[in-house]
Amino acid sequence: MALSIRAPRGIKDVLPPDATRFESILKDAEDILALGGFRKILLPLFESTALFARSIGGATDIVEKEMYTFLDKGGDQFSLRPEGTASLLRAAIEHHLVDPSRLVRLYYSGPMFRHERPQAGRLRQFYQTGAEILGPLSPMDDVDLIALIHRMAVSFRIPGSSLLLNNMGCPVCRPAYRERLVDYLNAHAEELCETCRKRTVQNPLRVLDCKVPSCQGVLEAAPRIADSLCPKSREHFRRVREGLDGLGIPYVLSHRLVRGLDYYTETTFEFVSDALGAQSTWAAGGRYDGLAGELGGPDVPGIGFAAGVERLWLLREKAGTLPDPESHPVRxxxxxxxxxxxxxxxxxxxxxxxxxxxxxxxxxxxxxxxxxxxxxxxxxxxxxxxxxxxxxxxxxxxxxxxxxxxxxxxxxxxxxxxxxxxxxxx
RNA sequence: GUGAGUGUAGCUCAAGGGCAGAGCACUGGACUGUGGCUCCAGGGGUUGGGGGUUCGAAACCCCUCACUCACCCCA
Missing domain, CATH: 3.40.50.800 (Anticodon-binding domain)
Incomplete structure (x- = not known):
């Protein structure tokens, strides 16, 4: 009480014995990634702000209002990383790990930073563990990655988990769809909420994500991306579903699943749980076929995901599968x-x-x-x-x-x- | 950024205008260099902070801060 300096808002100290337990949870997730042939990469906690603006997208909430951005003494602008994919791609390209002729599989873990209002399962400093595959990808690699996350759900006995799946199209078909959607949204502008109208201009796909009840009718009736996919994307989507079916991994098609980061193309997915409260997503990701090229690397496809470690904790706690805390070592x-x-x-x-x-x-x-x-x-x-x-x-x-x-x-x-x-x- | 709920001892919580309390924890003693159990005693609080109403405020009102949950956003 007398202490005047406390931990910043939304930042949690993890005390013993929870600290070692937290590390176990992280390790359990990493072990599954390692089993999938991924190798660990250590990435910096901050990067040039421009990296995030270019990869995540300038009109996204993350970049627009959630980044911890600062000027260093040299006057350069940096940001604490709000996610891992941008850093990983930057590092992989910078050190020539990306090769158009073969796949590279990498995973990372560590704290991410977003200036959001704290809530159950939402912190300003939070841990993610994630994995990315870069190179000449098959739709089956999408399935393989999703299967790995599914493995986590099974292994940790995550309660009430389900997989939401969508395909957001590619550079060929998305612009056309985008146009159709904008036309539709403009035609129904007076029925939409203010944010939706704003987003129609800035980031129209995100409008589909709106949860305002009065918007739902219009949005449900909106043109669906699935109906606008080009033959190649349509085939991609079909093969991913076929792969998941073949593995017996259940999923729910979610045509309004639009991720909040601009780099996604084709396959997008979210693992949600009804045991988490409002922040129901515990792992999510998707394909980002243009990103490596966009960042100045070889123009190869990529796919990745990230899982929220604190959310894994909450879910494993509910499931009763929390690892035992390490016993106090003193003999x-x-x-x-x-x-x-x-x-x-x-x-x-x-x-x-x-x-x-x-x-x-x-x-x-x-x-x-x-x-x-x-x-x-x-x-x-x-x-x-x-x-x-x-x-x-x-x-x-x-x-x-x-x-x-x-x-x-x-x-x-x-x-x-x-x-x-x-x-x-x- | 918006809304709602909650802030009392280290922890979990009572007291709802009239002396700020309990349990656990902590310290000491009974018991000198042999613990845990038991019994006895003790230390601990500007009731989150500031202002107001009142003879009197932890309580009622206003502001503020923090936490929690939700909106939003996302892992």
Whole structure:
């Protein structure tokens, strides 16, 4: 209460034992990606603002109002990354990992930053783990990637999960559809909400995403992208559905599924769960065939997705599949009963650690009761006592906190003590 | 950015105009260098902050901040 500086809004500290549990959740997801042949890439937390503006799209909410943007001392403009795909593509292109003749599969994990109003499952700093495939893609690669996420849903027993699927067309058919849609929306402008009218001009596909009840009638009756697909996109969509059917992965066709990032083409998908509250998407992604070329790389197709790690946590919590927290590692707490024992206590914990025994010290010479409490708090199996008598006889009294057994151990044979502790702990 | 709900001890929560409390946690003692159980005692609070109404405000009113949820947006 007296603390005047607190964590920024929408930013969460993850305390023990949740911190190691969080890492387990992240690792479980990454393991599935690694199993799918993806290799890990470490990416910077901030990039030139222009990278995000160009890839995500200047008229998107993310770029327009949610980025943490700053000028560095050289006067260059950077932004904390609001997502991972742009960074990954930039890095892959910059280091010539993209090759038109073969596939490259990469995954990343880490915090993303968006200045949004915090809510259940929505933070300003949040973790995503995501994967991308770049190169000469088949529609079957779309299916393969989706299957990997489906694997997560099964493996983590994500409750109430379903897959929404759409195809947003390609550079050939989307502009024509876009035009048809704009004509339709303009014809019905007076029936639409204000944001919809604004979006008709700025980003017409996003209008389809509107949830205002009074807009629903008009939007349901709007021209559907599926009816405007060119033969190639139509075939792509058909083969993706065929692949999913072949694997027995259920999905719901969602012709109004329009993602909030401009780079998507063809296949788009969202894994949602009814167990999450308002922020129901736990993983989402799609094809982005023009992006690599747009960013100055080889003009190869790409597909990717990202999953929200905090949302995975919430879902696994509901499902009862949260990993166990790592147990507190301390095996023995060493108590220096008086100042003369402090140096020997320090030396003792040091030697125990060398033997691989997690050891903690209680050096603040005082009542032995306090040492027992500290040992309990440490989760220790043993308490080692170094008082006057022990220093004189060059021993340490080691008490098993569970059984109460206590024996003196010579300070010059730590290996034997370590061995005993190791055996008891196992 | 908009709306609603909630802010009381470290934590979980009482008190709804009249002395700010309980449980857990913490500290000490009973019990001197041997803990946990039990019993006893103790420390802890500008009731989120500011202003107003009132003889008197944790409570009622206004402003503000924070948290939570929802809109929006998205993973």
């Amino acid at each position: 023995i707490t060493i108590f220096a009963m008086d100042p003369a024992g402090q140096i020997p206590a320090l030396a003792l914990v040091g030697r125990l650690r060398q033997e691989g025994i997690p050891a903690a010290g209680h050096f603040s010479a005082g009542k032995i009761k306090g040492a027992f409490r500290q040992a309990e708090r440490d989760g220790a199996l043993f308490l080692g006592i170094l008082g006057e008598d022990e220093i004189r006889s060059k021993t340490v009294q080691v008490k098993n906190l569970e059984t109460g057994d206590q024996t003196p151990w010579p300070l010059d044979d730590i290996k034997a003590l370590a061995e005993m502790i190791r055996k008891t702990g196992a």
